[in-house]
Amino acid sequence: MKKWLLMLPLGIFLLLGAWTFDKQSMKSAHEMKEPTERATVTLFNKDKEKVGTAQLKQLHDKVEISLDAENLPPGEHGFHIHETGVCEAPSFESAGGHFNPTDAKHGFKHPKGPHAGDLPNIVVNEEGKVNAKGVNDMVTLMEGKQNSLFDEDGSALIIHSQPDDYISQPSGDAGERIACGVIEK
Numbered sequence: 001m002k003k004w005l006l007m008l009p010l011g012i013f014l015l016l017g018a019w020t021f022d023k024q025s026m027k028s029a030h031e032m033k034e035p036t037e038r039a040t041v042t043l044f045n046k047d048k049e050k051v052g053t054a055q056l057k058q059l060h061d062k063v064e065i066s067l068d069a070e071n072l073p074p075g076e077h078g079f080h081i082h083e084t085g086v087c088e089a090p091s092f093e094s095a096g097g098h099f100n101p102t103d104a105k106h107g108f109k110h111p112k113g114p115h116a117g118d119l120p121n122i123v124v125n126e127e128g129k130v131n132a133k134g135v136n137d138m139v140t141l142m143e144g145k146q147n148s149l150f151d152e153d154g155s156a157l158i159i160h161s162q163p164d165d166y167i168s169q170p171s172g173d174a175g176e177r178i179a180c181g182v183i184e185k
Contacts, residue, residue, distance in 0.1 A: 037141035039149070041157050043069060043181035046090035051179050052130075054157055056149075062137035063149075067122065069159070069179070070129045077124060078160035078174025079132075081117030081139065085154020087180035095156040095180055098171060099139065101146050107166040114138075116147055117155075118172070121163045141185075155183045 037058035045051050052069025067079070082095035098106065099117030107113045108120075116138035124130045139147050149155040159179040164172030 037185075039141055039183050039185055041181035041183050043157065043159065043179045044087065044089065045071070045179050046092075048089050052181075054181065056141060056183060058141045059135065061140075062135045063139050063141055064133065064135050065119070065157075067130060067132045067157075069124075070127075072124045072128050072130065072159065072179065073161070074124050074126050074128060076121045076163035077178075078158075078162060078164035078172055079119045079122045080115075080158050080160070080164070080171070080174075081119065081136070081149065081183070082156045082158050082180075083117070083153070085156050085182040085184075087156055087182055089180075092156075092158060092177035092180040095158055095177070099149065099155050101151075102138075106169050106172055107164070109165075109167040110169075114166075118164070118166075122159070149183050150185070157181050157183060 039056040041054040042050060043052040051071045052067065055066045057064045081099040083099045084094065084096035086094040088094040098115040100115040102116060104115050105112040106115050106118065108118060119136060120134055122130050122132045139149055141149060143150045158177050160174035160176065161178050162175030164174040166172060
């Protein structure tokens with residue numbers, strides 16, 4: 001009988017300890033749940049022909065961008081998020097400048113850069129196709145944040161005719177805008 005009384009506190013400790021652990025692990029699993037914010041983009045050329053799509057997905061503190069496009073000129077091209085969700089052909093100037101809510105300088109090579117909308121160049125193969133995937137930790141798909149791509153005037157993805165040099169102001173000397181797509185939920 002005395003053995004059983006001595007074991008009772010240990011049993012209660014183990015039972016409470018297991019419950020506490022399960023409660024904490026459930027909380028951690030909930031906190032780790034991936035956000036579900038997503039966006040799609042249909043890219044059009046100057047002739048208003050569809051040339052590709054992009055999928056954007058919120059991954060905690062960054063946005064994954066997956067691009068699948070065709071019928072583009074082969075070679076390296078600048079690829080950016082622009083500040084306004086309007087794509088009026090043929091120049092796409094309606095999309096405004098690069099998305100830059102923090103007033104940074106343009107380019108990955110600039111000591112006071114980059115813009116939040118600066119993305120790595122893409123490479124289109126000889127058949128005019130590109131499949132690229134990357135992440136941007138300076139933007140979000142969550143509304144109401146300073147760096148949200150869903151502010152009051154929206155945002156757009158732009159493909160340029162030339163590669164971005166990652167330092168020239170204000171936009172990397174990437175040439176004409178050859179494709180544009182509005183970022184939409």
